[in-house]
Amino acid sequence: MKEKIYSVLVEEVGEFKAKAILRGAYHYFGIEKDKEAEDLLLPILERVRLSLNGENLKSSKVDGVMRRLQSMFPEVKRVQTEEEHIAIESEEDIRMAQMRAKIKAQALGFNGLDQTKIATTVAELTRNIIKYAGKGTVTLIPLLTDERALKIVAEDNGPGITNLSDVLSGTYDSKQGLGMGLLAIKRLMDSFEVETNSGVGTRIVVIKYIK
Amino acid sequence: MKVPLIKIGDKLLVSIQTTIIDSVVASLREDITNEISTSGVKGLIIDLSGIDIIDSFFCRMINDIGHDARILGAKTVVVGIKPELAITLVQMGMEMRGVMTSLNLNKALEILK
Structure with missing residues (x-):
């Protein structure tokens, strides 16, 4: 090679x-x-x-x-068609995941700005995994229907987010900055869903469409 | 991996070339505050021209360094943020508080004159 x-x-x-x-x-x-x-x-x-x-x-x-x-x-x-599953286990994986997301976004045809937004989102998601759950996974899924899009799924078996509604309404100000990170993801993506259970884990699904 | 600090007259230039990890951030803050307090520089320039992604963690780190510097009597100017990063930061609702920003090194040096 x-x-x-x-x-x-x-x-x-x-x-x-x-x-x-x-x-x-x-x-x-x-x-x-x-x-x-x-x-x-x-x-x-x-x-x-x-x-x-x-x-x-x-x-x-x-x-x-x-x-x-x-x-x-x-x-x-x-890269354009296949799902990519990335294990997040150390801080080094944050950089790797954001780079892979950027490459995938580029291959799918996202413009430079949206590539940056996608990579930033993956950086936020993976950093939260490392910080709060220790380890988890991020999956990059190309959606190749009429509207081309990239779906990103972040999963972990960490402690879960107990005060999700406060975090998302911006009333909760975390010292470590989880609130800021989640809000940022919500603002950067076109679709944003969180499933979280105390003690079981968190699953965040976001989608960005190609404009 | 250590981030080099370069002294130019009474200014300190920190050029961050790649996304850095938590442990490096801690030592970088320490190195910068040590350098400011021992050499008494009046200005700190943080060059981010090599950075492709700024997440909320990284943004907070820059704010914290600016805050450290201000308490020690130095002004901070951040230079070289790429346009797509600026747009992304604004959309995320992130602010660079406590630091000034400028397009390039020359302009930063003028600000700190």
Whole structure:
């Protein structure tokens, strides 16, 4: 995988930049030198895209390089249609989840602003999981009906939210900021539902439509 | 992973390049307050140009750092927030209280003159 990406980058931006960009992308995810990371293909490609943007290339050039890279990996196509299940167990997973959400949103055709809103929502959801439940899961579900959309489900078996109505009406001001986070999610998404049971857990389902 | 602090004259520049985790936040606040109190800088510039996502946690951290700095006698200017992040923050109902903001480093230096 590394070799394939490298060979395209060398042709497009030259050996020197190709090496720096690829090394940067692998390093970002803490992948050791000479190791492969097939399951991180999409996050790695996203880092490559950010680095290419950082090189002040024309956006058409960046798009072209990315199309070449994506066409080499058929699994990229699957991102548009398949559900993605992400285990949230440590703070590192927050960054990973928000990046995967951004990539999925991009693949589905959301504009840059909505990609940011989706990634921010996932950041809030996953941070709440880590903070209050310790661990949980986030599932990204593409909805490919007439109205294309991304559905995000966050689940945990934590203590639950006991004062949900206060939190959502904005009258409850949490020191740790749960209130702010949930309200923010509600404002950023088109649909927002919470199921929570004290001592059993919390399930939050949000949907964002492509406009 | 440590966030570097760079001193420019009587100002302190903190460039946060990637989303940071709780434990790093705690040490970053400590490093910044230590630096302000020992070197007596009058201005703190926080560069967020490398940041792609600002969630409520991150926003609160920036507010807290601005608050720390003010109590220690330094003004804080946040620079380099991307347009889509600004729109997202407003929609979320988040505010950057206690810190000034500016488009880029040059303008921040002017504000702190």
